[in-house]
Amino acid sequence: MSAFRLVCLPALVLALSAPICTAALAAPAVTTTQSFHAARLPASFFAGNRARLLAELKKMGPGTIAIIKSMPEQNRNGDSHHMYRQDSDFYYLTGIEEAESVAILNADSDKPYTLLVRTRDARRERYDGARLGVEGAVKQGADQAESFPAAEKTLKEAISKAQRVVLISNFDEDFRKKALDLVYPFGSDNNHASYKKILVDGRNLVAEMRLIKQAAEIEMLQNAVDVTAAGHLAAMKASLTASNEGEVAAAFQGTTRRLGARFTGYDTIAGAGGNSCTLHYVTNDHAIEKNGVMLLDAGAEVGYYTADVTRTWPVSGKFSKEQKAIYELVLKAQNTAIDLVKAGRLHHEGFDAAMRVMSDGLIDLGILKGDKEALYKSGAYSRFTMHGISHWIGLDVHDAGGYQMEPGKRGGQRVLQAGMALTVEPGIYIPSDANDVDAKWRGIGVRIEDVVLITPEGNRNMSGKLPRSVEAIEAALAK
Numbered sequence: 462m463s464a465f466r467l468v469c470l471p472a473l474v475l476a477l478s479a480p481i482c483t484a485a486l487a488a489p490a491v492t493t494t495q496s497f498h499a500a501r502l503p504a505s506f507f508a509g510n511r512a513r514l515l516a517e518l519k520k521m522g523p524g525t526i527a528i529i530k531s532m533p534e535q536n537r538n539g540d541s542h543h544m545y546r547q548d549s550d551f552y553y554l555t556g557i558e559e560a561e562s563v564a565i566l567n568a569d570s571d572k573p574y575t576l577l578v579r580t581r582d583a584r585r586e587r588y589d590g591a592r593l594g595v596e597g598a599v600k601q602g603a604d605q606a607e608s609f610p611a612a613e614k615t616l617k618e619a620i621s622k623a624q625r626v627v628l629i630s631n632f633d634e635d636f637r638k639k640a641l642d643l644v645y646p647f648g649s650d651n652n653h654a655s656y657k658k659i660l661v662d663g664r665n666l667v668a669e670m671r672l673i674k675q676a677a678e679i680e681m682l683q684n685a686v687d688v689t690a691a692g693h694l695a696a697m698k699a700s701l702t703a704s705n706e707g708e709v710a711a712a713f714q715g716t717t718r719r720l721g722a723r724f725t726g727y728d729t730i731a732g733a734g735g736n737s738c739t740l741h742y743v744t745n746d747h748a749i750e751k752n753g754v755m756l757l758d759a760g761a762e763v764g765y766y767t768a769d770v771t772r773t774w775p776v777s778g779k780f781s782k783e784q785k786a787i788y789e790l791v792l793k794a795q796n797t798a799i800d801l802v803k804a805g806r807l808h809h810e811g812f813d814a815a816m817r818v819m820s821d822g823l824i825d826l827g828i829l830k831g832d833k834e835a836l837y838k839s840g841a842y843s844r845f846t847m848h849g850i851s852h853w854i855g856l857d858v859h860d861a862g863g864y865q866m867e868p869g870k871r872g873g874q875r876v877l878q879a880g881m882a883l884t885v886e887p888g889i890y891i892p893s894d895a896n897d898v899d900a901k902w903r904g905i906g907v908r909i910e911d912v913v914l915i916t917p918e919g920n921r922n923m924s925g926k927l928p929r930s931v932e933a934i935e936a937a938l939a940k
C-alpha cells in the first residue's frame with residue numbers, strides 16, 4: 462500500500478485529469494485542490510501600490526523621490542546561487558522579479574515611474590533565461606526605463622536633482638552605502654549644497670501599506686493557505702508509514718510544489734518525538750519514534766504570498782492520554798486567542814489571554830506546581846510556552862508592519878483593523894531533558910498555528926478547514 466501511495470499520490474493531488482493508474486482510485490484521496498502554477502497578481506495591483514506611495518511622497522513636499530532596490534542575489538556555495546526571490550517591498554511596488562533592478566518614483570513628474578534594469582546579454586540569457594531589458598521594463602508598467610551601465614547616470618541625476626530621497630532597500634547593503642554617498646558625497650563638496658538634502662528610510666511607508674491586505678492579496682493568501690493545507694494532509698498520511706522525518710517533509714514539499722508553490726515561505730519544520738520541542742528544527746532527518754508526536758510547521762508560497770500553518774499529531778494515529786491533554790490545552794489557548802482577533806482589540810490581548818489559559822492548565826496537569834495567580838504573575842509558564850503567538854503574514858512569513866503605535870496611544874500597542882492577516886500559534890513544549898517534570902510528559906511538543914484574517918464582522922480562520930480538533934485529526938489519520 463505504501464508503495465502505491467508513493468507512486469499514485471501525485472496523480473491524485475493534481476487537480477484530477479484522467480486517473481493515471483487504477484490503483485490510484487483505491488488509494489486514500491488526499492485532496493483535489495486546484496493548482497496555482499505561475500499565479501500572479503495583476504499589473505493594476507502594482508500600479509495601485511505605486512500610486513499610493515507617490516501620494517505619500519507628495520505629502521512630504523516638492524523635490525521628493527523614492528528609490529527602491531531589488532534583492533541582491535545570494536551565494537550558496539562555490540559559484541552556485543540560491544534560487545532568486547525578489548525583495549517583498551520591491552515586488553509589492555513593481556511586480557518585477559529580476560535582480561539588479563532599481564525603481565525610481567518621482568512625485569513631481571507626470572511620468573513618475575523609472576525602472577533601471579540589467580542590460581540584455583545574449584550569452585548570459587542562454588544560461589540564466591531572458592532578461593527584461595528596457596523594452597520589457599516598459600511593457601511591465603515603467604513610464605521610462607534604462608539599462609545599466611548607462612542607467613548609473615540616470616540614478617545619479619535623479620538623486621542630485623532631488624531635495625528628499627526616500628530609500629527603500631532592505632537587504633542591499635552596498636546600494637544603501639552608495640545612496641548615502643550620492644546624497645551626501647564624501648570628501649570636498651565645493652557647492653555646499655548637500656546640507657539641504659534629506660535622506661529618509663522609507664520602509665515604514667511600504668510596511669504600513671502592506672499591513673492592510675487588499676482583496677486580491679487576500680485571495681492569493683487564501684490560495685497559499687489552501688495549497689499548504691493539502692501539503693499538511695499529505696504529510697499527515699505519509700507520517701503513518703514514514704520511518705524518517707525527511708519523508709514527512711518531502712510529502713509536504715512535493716505536494717505543495719505540484720500544486721504550484723515555487724517556494725516554501727520559510728524552511729519546513731518537521732520534528733518527530735522530542736524534536737517537536739526544538740522551535741526552529743529544520744534538519745528533518747531523524748528517525749520517527751513510533752509513539753511520539755509529529756510537529757509540522759510549514760507554509761507554501763503562492764504568487765509571492767506565504768501561508769504559515771502548524772499542526773501536531775500522533776504518528777500512531779491516536780493521541781496518548783498525555784499528548785491529548787497537552788494538545789487540548791494548546792487548542793483551548795489558541796481558540797481563546799482567536800476570539801480576541803477582532804478590529805478594535807490590541808494585538809497583545811490574544812497573547813495575554815492564551816498565556817493565562819496555558820499557565821492555569823499546566824498547573825491543572827501538575828506540570829507546574831503552586832498558586833495559579835502567583836505562577837501566572839511570575840511567568841513560570843514561559844519555560845514551556847517559549848514564544849510569542851502571533852505575527853503579521855503576507856508577502857513575508859513575518860510580514861511587514863510595526864506591532865507598536867505611537868507612544869501614549871493605548872499603551873503603545875497596535876490596534877487591530879479589518880484587512881490585517883496574522884497567525885495565532887500558541888505552543889507547549891516539554892523537552893526530553895526536563896528532568897524535574899514527570900517522565901510521562903517529556904518529549905511532547907505541541908504547536909497549533911492558523912492564519913487568521915480580520916474582517917469587518919470579526920475574523921476568518923483561513924486555514925480552519927485543516928483538521929484541528931483531536932477528533933478531526935484522528936479521523937483524518939484513520940482515513
Ligand SMILES: [Mn+2]
Nearest residue numbers: 769884886910
Ligand atoms: Mn508562525
